[in-house]
Structure formats: C-alpha cells, structure tokens
Amino acid sequence: ExxxxxxxxxxxxxxxxxxxxxxxxxxxxxxxxxxxxxxxxxxxxxxxxxxxxxxxxxxxxxxxxxxxxxxxxxxxxxRLAEQAEALFLPAESLRVDAEGNKFVLVVQDGRVRKVAVETGLDDGKLIQVKGLTGGEQVVLASPGALEEGAAVEAQAGGA
Missing domain, CATH: 2.40.30.170 (Efflux pump adaptor protein, beta barrel domain)
Incomplete structure (x- = not known):
C-alpha cells in the first residue's frame, strides 16, 4: 500500500x-x-x-x-502553536553562563545589564525568548567580553 x-x-x-x-x-x-x-x-x-x-x-x-x-x-x-506575541532574537545574542543559565545582554541607561531568558523555538538563526518586553536594546555582538555594568554606546542594528 x-x-x-x-x-x-x-x-x-x-x-x-x-x-x-x-x-x-x-x-x-x-x-x-x-x-x-x-x-x-x-x-x-x-x-x-x-x-x-x-x-x-x-x-x-x-x-x-x-x-x-x-x-x-x-x-x-x-507549524507549531501560534507565536503571535513571541519575541525572537538572532541566535548570536543568546549567552550561557558556567551554570548553564541562559541570558542576553541589554543596554539600559548606557550600561550593560544581564537579563535571564527562557528559550523556545530555535531554527539555528533566530531563537524565541521569554523574559524581555521587546523594547530593550539587545547586544548582538561585542568585540570583547562585556561585564554587567560596563559603559557602552548602543548602535543601530547592522552597524
């Protein structure tokens, strides 16, 4: 058959x-x-x-x-459950600490802040995250190691 x-x-x-x-x-x-x-x-x-x-x-x-x-x-x-309100970030923005906790770095008032996130769908390029509002400036890449509290100047994406 x-x-x-x-x-x-x-x-x-x-x-x-x-x-x-x-x-x-x-x-x-x-x-x-x-x-x-x-x-x-x-x-x-x-x-x-x-x-x-x-x-x-x-x-x-x-x-x-x-x-x-x-x-x-x-x-x-x-085609999984509707993700209408889901927030997706480029995979390179996700970081994992020594204990396996997932987080992203955001820029707030000119300083780097570590924000814990939970991940969902992942296609290798974009990762669904929970724990952000969607209005944050997320650090996508950095020339060196960034520590929480470091002073930074945010640039528009693709810069």
Missing amino acids: MDRVRVVVDVPEPDVAEVDRGDPVEVEFDGLVGKTFRAAVTRFATALRPGTRPMRVELDLPNPNHLIRPGMYGRATL
Whole structure:
C-alpha cells in the first residue's frame, strides 16, 4: 500500500511541548526537488529518546502518485502553536553562563545589564525568548567580553 506513507520526524526537546495531534506539517524530500507535501501530526511518542533527546513524531502522508518511496530523506516543517506575541532574537545574542543559565545582554541607561531568558523555538538563526518586553536594546555582538555594568554606546542594528 503506497497510497499513504508514514513519515517519522524527530522533534528537538525544546519544541516538544508545542507538538499536538493534528498540527500541520510541510514535508520536502531530497529526491523530489521543488515538491512540498502537506500532512498533519498523527501520532507522537509520550517520552523523549535517551541520549539525543528528540521526540518521535509520525505523519501519515497522502501519496496518491506513489512519488514518495520507503527510505527517502527530507525535511519536515511543523507549524507549531501560534507565536503571535513571541519575541525572537538572532541566535548570536543568546549567552550561557558556567551554570548553564541562559541570558542576553541589554543596554539600559548606557550600561550593560544581564537579563535571564527562557528559550523556545530555535531554527539555528533566530531563537524565541521569554523574559524581555521587546523594547530593550539587545547586544548582538561585542568585540570583547562585556561585564554587567560596563559603559557602552548602543548602535543601530547592522552597524
């Protein structure tokens, strides 16, 4: 039966809380360039796999023309819960201290301030963060190590 194929996807640990049955998914296969297939999450594991810690998610993908073959590799994009009010920052702005606490540096009144954040969705370029209002000036990159309280002059992004 090739009219419907089961696609198995590993979802990274930070995103598992957002996955639900019925979530829409777009799938592209390396061997079928330019074709996008749409499906929905049908099943998912109730526990993470030890070691790499992803959660197994399964999709039943319609395959009426039998283009998708067993063993094909590709990419799946899950459309997780609406992130209408989510705040995303460039990945290089996120820092982690020796204890593993995540934070960003913001400029307030000409001084650097450390602000703890929680992270959510992460595509490798942008990271969802909680703990900021959205109006802060976030330090994206610094020529050297910045300490909390250091005097700085903020520049517009891309400068």
